[in-house]
Amino acid sequence: MILRSISTENTINARCATVANSKETAANDKAKAVAEKIKAGLLSYNTIRLSIENTKILVKENSQLQKITLTEVADGIINGNRMLESIKPVESYAKENIKNKTDLYKLTPVELLKMGLATSTSIQDKKEELLAYGYNESQLSPLSSKCTTLSSLLQKEITLQTQLAQQRSEKEQLDKEIEANYYQLNNIISINKLLMPKLYRDFYAIKMPTSKRVDDSIAVRVTSGGNALANAQVTILEVEVPAAAKSHVASNSSKAAAAIEKTIIEKMTNPKGEANIKRVKPGAYRLQVGKHGFIMQEITVYVNPNETTEVFIELESI
Numbered sequence: 001m002i003l004r005s006i007s008t009e010n011t012i013n014a015r016c017a018t019v020a021n022s023k024e025t026a027a028n029d030k031a032k033a034v035a036e037k038i039k040a041g042l043l044s045y046n047t048i049r050l051s052i053e054n055t056k057i058l059v060k061e062n063s064q065l066q067k068i069t070l071t072e073v074a075d076g077i078i079n080g081n082r083m084l085e086s087i088k089p090v091e092s093y094a095k096e097n098i099k100n101k102t103d104l105y106k107l108t109p110v111e112l113l114k115m116g117l118a119t120s121t122s123i124q125d126k127k128e129e130l131l132a133y134g135y136n137e138s139q140l141s142p143l144s145s146k147c148t149t150l151s152s153l154l155q156k157e158i159t160l161q162t163q164l165a166q167q168r169s170e171k172e173q174l175d176k177e178i179e180a181n182y183y184q185l186n187n188i189i190s191i192n193k194l195l196m197p198k199l200y201r202d203f204y205a206i207k208m209p210t211s212k213r214v215d216d217s218i219a220v221r222v223t224s225g226g227n228a229l230a231n232a233q234v235t236i237l238e239v240e241v242p243a244a245a246k247s248h249v250a251s252n253s254s255k256a257a258a259a260i261e262k263t264i265i266e267k268m269t270n271p272k273g274e275a276n277i278k279r280v281k282p283g284a285y286r287l288q289v290g291k292h293g294f295i296m297q298e299i300t301v302y303v304n305p306n307e308t309t310e311v312f313i314e315l316e317s318i
Contacts, residue, residue: 012182013042014206019185024196031192031199034185041178048174052167059160062153066109069150073116074104076143080119083140084126087133109154116147184226186312204310216303217278220269220311222289228273229291229315236265236277237286289313 019025019035081098104112120143123130130140193200222232264285269275282305290296294315303309 008208009042009045011206011208012178013039015203016042016185018202018206019189019199022196022199022202024199028188028192028195031185031188031196034181034188038178038181038185041174041181045171045174045178048167048171052164052171055160055164055167059157059164062156062160066150066153066157069146069153070109070112072146073112073143073150074099074101076146077104077112077116077119079139080123080143083130083135084119084122087126087129109150113147113150113154116143116150120144120147180226183221183223183312186221186310187223187314190312191314207307208310216280216282216305217276217308218280218285218287218301218303218311219308220275220277220287220289220313222269222273222275222313222315224294224315224317228269228271229294230269230271230273232269232273232275232289232291232294232315234265234267234269234275234277235263235288235290236280237288238262238264238283287311289315291315293318 016035016039019031020039025032077099078101085093085095085097099115104115107115123140123143127140131137189196189200189203218236220234222229222234265277265280267275267277280303282303284300284302286298287301288296288298294317297313297315299311299313301309301311
């Protein structure tokens with residue numbers, strides 16, 4: 001899940017706007033097309049998120065009405081039991097036939113509704129006797145109407161919960177699509193750095209938000225054919241490069257290749273194709289990514305103090 005906060009959405013939107021407004025994207029129309037797709041996805045995401053919040057409000061309101069109606073149905077059952085017992089011969093009185101609220105509140109809403117309907121039916125069956133005994137219509141009818149209301153509220157709850165589940169599923173699917181497109185955009189920007197150097201700088205100058213202290217680290221994501229590639233080996237080699245190359249991620253060069261290199265970290269990507277290397281001393285490093293059956297990729301990265309350097313690698317199968 002990539003859209004964890006509003007600030008993250010705003011950052012992704014800002015990066016997409018940078019791509020859309022860049023004159024360099026003419027060198028690679030794919031970047032602009034993917035950025036526009038992400039922006040459209042974010043609009044849909046916000047729409048469905050608002051729909052979810054509105055549905056939650058309706059669920060809460062329905063739940064509050066249910067609590068009130070359940071109490072009224074419970075009271076109606078107790079009063080109905082009393083009325084039905086009162087018309088029996090005195091020797092047939094049975095207090096145990098009169099339910100108490102404690103027992104009724106242990107029932108599920110559906111069970112309480114069934115009992116309410118059964119009691120209401122008994123009242124209607126004995127209506128003439130009850131009226132003759134001294135009860136009036138207003139005392140006989142409330143339970144039936146409250147059961148009808150409760151039945152409607154329970155049905156509405158099912159409808160709202162189904163709707164909420166569908167909305168959440170749609171939101172999750174949109175998040176996955178945006179995440180896939182966003183990583184694809186990162187790949188395009190990274191791979192085409194030489195054709196779009198200014199866009200590359202502007203794109204990564206917009207930092208992703210974080211609620212925690214950011215260690216000097218390298219975040220690697222490996223894909224193949226646009227899909228996450230698990231169990232790819234990420235190797236970080238310490239390398240000395242000219243000072244002029246230390247401000248940006250550098251491409252392969254003869255100077256970098258001739259520099260002294262020493263392996264300091266080896267890590268495998270997780271099922272999401274990610275490998276996070278934390279607490280890396282600021283400086284230049286050689287990064288190699290490979291897996292059996294794929295062509296190894298190698299680039300030079302530079303880690304800035306208190307920042308996470310994002311690296312997106314696309315491996316091609318042999």
